[in-house]
Amino acid sequence: MPISCSQQHSQYVTIPADGIQHGAGKIFEAMKKSHYDTSKWKEHPLNPKECNANTVDWIFLVDLLNFSFWSEIDIDDTGVPHPDRYRVTFHGKGYTGYWSMVAAINRALEEGIPITTPEFFASEEKLPDKEIERIFRSDTTEQVPLLLDRIRVMREAGKVLVEKFGGRFTNCIAQADNSALKLIDIVTSNFSSFRDEADFCGRKVQIFKRAQILIADLWACFQNQSYGEFKDIDEITMFADYRVPQALYHFHCLQYSPELLQVLDKGELIPNGSPMEVEIRGNSIWAVELIRQRILALIKEEVEEQQTRTETATPADTVVTPPRMMTVNAILIDFFIWDFAKAAQLDLTMGERPVKVHRTRSVYY
Numbered sequence: 382m383p384i385s386c387s388q389q390h391s392q393y394v395t396i397p398a399d400g401i402q403h404g405a406g407k408i409f410e411a412m413k414k415s416h417y418d419t420s421k422w423k424e425h426p427l428n429p430k431e432c433n434a435n436t437v438d439w440i441f442l443v444d445l446l447n448f449s450f451w452s453e454i455d456i457d458d459t460g461v462p463h464p465d466r467y468r469v470t471f472h473g474k475g476y477t478g479y480w481s482m483v484a485a486i487n488r489a490l491e492e493g494i495p496i497t498t499p500e501f502f503a504s505e506e507k508l509p510d511k512e513i514e515r516i517f518r519s520d521t522t523e524q525v526p527l528l529l530d531r532i533r534v535m536r537e538a539g540k541v542l543v544e545k546f547g548g549r550f551t552n553c554i555a556q557a558d559n560s561a562l563k564l565i566d567i568v569t570s571n572f573s574s575f576r577d578e579a580d581f582c583g584r585k586v587q588i589f590k591r592a593q594i595l596i597a598d599l600w601a602c603f604q605n606q607s608y609g610e611f612k613d614i615d616e617i618t619m620f621a622d623y624r625v626p627q628a629l630y631h632f633h634c635l636q637y638s639p640e641l642l643q644v645l646d647k648g649e650l651i652p653n654g655s656p657m658e659v660e661i662r663g664n665s666i667w668a669v670e671l672i673r674q675r676i677l678a679l680i681k682e683e684v685e686e687q688q689t690r691t692e693t694a695t696p697a698d699t700v701v702t703p704p705r706m707m708t709v710n711a712i713l714i715d716f717f718i719w720d721f722a723k724a725a726q727l728d729l730t731m732g733e734r735p736v737k738v739h740r741t742r743s744v745y746y
């Protein structure tokens with residue numbers, strides 16, 4: 382369930398009500414225009430086109446390693462990558478950021494390395510650390526961020542899968558009885574690197590970004606069938622990373638204090654679990670929840686308008702087609718905003734309302 386940030390505790394981040402109206406309208410219009418739905422997931426060249434148990438292994442490893450790609454070298458982070466920032470070339474195209482990790486995994490698979498097989502990536506004998514370093518090798522001088530943490534979380538998760546779940550994440554899915562909330566519980570209680578939580582004003586807040594995006598990627602890839610079928614998928618929140626908050630600020634859906642803006646502009650490190658960081662992440666979750674509620678209201682208005690028009694339409698009027706009732710949940714809004722942020726990164730960093738991503742090093746996002 383999304384957490385509702387107690388605003389009075391927020392010193393650095395707030396959610397302007399008029400900003401939500403403005404942002405939700407813009408996002409809704411853009412999502413309608415692009416017919417944004419789960420079918421978009423497979424369109425990215427690096428995402429798998431087949432949906433089977435091997436795809437589940439692939440998604441598990443990708444979301445196990447789906448953290449911390451911001452570069453120490455590419456300070457401006459405009460989307461036009463600094464030539465020396467970590468980059469992986471696959472099928473002739475250079476990838477940076479999140480996609481660089483995915484490209485490295487796909488490259489290893491094409492080199493015949495069973496990198497997505499848990500009993501393989503669990504084992505220092507079968508897959509020595511040096512070989513993992515080679516798999517994530519860069520075209521440039523900058524190494525993949527947090528390489529040692531990536532190796533550590535692979536060993537830990539691989540061993541848990543082998544020892545407790547028959548070596549496949551499909552067995553975790555089977556235990557969850559098509560419940561996303563149950564699967565979050567299985568993942569966060571068995572795999573410590575997914576246990577993304579913090580203390581905020583004396584309360585424990587469970588953000589669980591990678592556990593939730595793991596479920597979202599399964600749901601989107603399998604289009605709510607088979608290993609991706611979840612009856613309570615709408616309980617999943619947006620994924621509190623460092624890219625979507627930047628876009629939410631751009632859409633006026635987040636407001637930052639002068640002190641936070643200065644920290645971001647200077648590229649200062651913000652510790653994982655610090656009030657500043659938890660406020661950015663917690664308010665992002667709540668802002669997307671408010672955007673979702675606003676979009677549902679806009680859809681309702683549209684349907685009612687169409688119905689009125691249809692009732693009063695005379696034969697001479699053109700036939701009105703009911704609007705595509707979009708399924709809108711926090712996942713689709715998040716995926717849309719993230720894809721938008723990547724496409725509009727130059728505007729987000731250099732445009733009329735520029736802001737940098739917050740720089741926290743952690744295995745959680």
Ligand SMILES: Nc1nc2c(c(CN[C@H]3C=C[C@H](O)[C@@H]3O)cn2[C@@H]2O[C@H](COP(=O)(O)O)[C@@H](O)[C@H]2O)c(=O)[nH]1
Nearest residue numbers: 447448449450451478479620622623624625716719746
């Ligand atoms: N909230 C949210 N965070 C997301 C994603 C994704 C990738 N999902 C795509 C994959 C399949 C679907 O098509 C999705 O569109 C990565 N990240 C996070 O971003 C950061 C990396 O950013 P940069 O350094 O600029 O590449 C890092 O924290 C990473 O964990 C998302 O969707 N939502």
